[in-house]
Amino acid sequence: MYNAAVDIFKLINDLNLKRGTYTITGGAVLQAYGLRDANDIDILVLPKVYREFRLSGWPEQETATGRIVLVKGIYEMGRDWNFPMCSFTAKVTDLIKSSDIINSIPFVSLEEVLRWKKSLKRRKDLLDIKLISDYLMPKPLGIEPLLYVTNLDKAIAFYTEVLGFKLGDLSPNSENPTYTSIFAGDSKMVLALKRAVKKKFIRNGLGGSGAQFFLPVKNVDDSYVKIKRKIKVENIVDDIRNKHRGYREFTISDPDAYLLTFYTILP
Numbered sequence: 001m002y003n004a005a006v007d008i009f010k011l012i013n014d015l016n017l018k019r020g021t022y023t024i025t026g027g028a029v030l031q032a033y034g035l036r037d038a039n040d041i042d043i044l045v046l047p048k049v050y051r052e053f054r055l056s057g058w059p060e061q062e063t064a065t066g067r068i069v070l071v072k073g074i075y076e077m078g079r080d081w082n083f084p085m086c087s088f089t090a091k092v093t094d095l096i097k098s099s100d101i102i103n104s105i106p107f108v109s110l111e112e113v114l115r116w117k118k119s120l121k122r123r124k125d126l127l128d129i130k131l132i133s134d135y136l137m138p139k140p141l142g143i144e145p146l147l148y149v150t151n152l153d154k155a156i157a158f159y160t161e162v163l164g165f166k167l168g169d170l171s172p173n174s175e176n177p178t179y180t181s182i183f184a185g186d187s188k189m190v191l192a193l194k195r196a197v198k199k200k201f202i203r204n205g206l207g208g209s210g211a212q213f214f215l216p217v218k219n220v221d222d223s224y225v226k227i228k229r230k231i232k233v234e235n236i237v238d239d240i241r242n243k244h245r246g247y248r249e250f251t252i253s254d255p256d257a258y259l260l261t262f263y264t265i266l267p
Helices: 008-013 027-032 045-056 092-097 110-120 123-136 150-163 220-228
Strands: 024-025 041-045 059-064 069-072 075-078 100-102 105-107 148-149 166-171 179-184 187-193 212-217 236-242 247-253 261-267
Touching: 008 027, 008 041, 008 105, 024 027, 024 092, 027 041, 027 105, 027 110, 027 123, 041 045, 041 092, 045 069, 045 075, 075 100, 110 123, 148 150, 150 166, 150 179, 150 187, 187 247, 220 247
Parallel strands: 024 105, 041 075, 148 187, 212 261
Antiparallel strands: 024 041, 059 069, 069 075, 100 105, 166 179, 179 187, 236 247, 247 261
16 A cells, blocks of 8 residues: 555556656545555556567556556556456546646646546545545635616615625726725625616626525624614514524614624524
8 A cells, every 4th residue: 555655656657658648547646636545556558668678577457447457565557548348448648638737746636536536436546535525626715796776876875874895996097986894804705886886787686685694793782782872773674582593693784675684693
């Protein structure tokens, strides 16, 4: 079994394979991306390279998946990526051309490894499928809601004077703005004047049509007292109270009927 403490890239370079004649596949691809340690190093090579290593003394044997490969220590070298036990097949030349280069070494793309593992679906493949799928899933750094408002000045006043948000840049200019950003801690929202948006982007009910934002605060009771002083009674949608799911919260509406729920998690 491969020792994860050993540099996988050094082990591959030790074979002195020429670029364009090979690519790395299997668990070694996952290790190269830092997803998990590999048990061995699977290499796909062109037929001439396979023949050279076989003639140099690497023993040939059949794997559990029915492939004929060369095996020596932690290395397993094959000249095809076809698996009789399932419908998966791929050309080695195509895999080499489309490889991802990591530390100057070609690796079969994670997308291709995922396709291969989904086809095999052995017990050991299931965890890898999840690891790769999670890695390939886009991960936004944050969410910045855009709210269409009917009166930008009024919306700015509400969020800055009532809720304590900080005002960002006014666009396209400060004299006649149609867009702006507002900030509170790590939270950011964009306010856009409804009439400034092209009609094709505005659908019936846009603005206050069921949109609700949850804002965590350190002390929800303190926030409630401060905000309640600055808004009309009709803007309090749900008075402060403990919820069964372990939150203490209250909900208000802004001038465009968007709902904002302030909450603190109960101890």
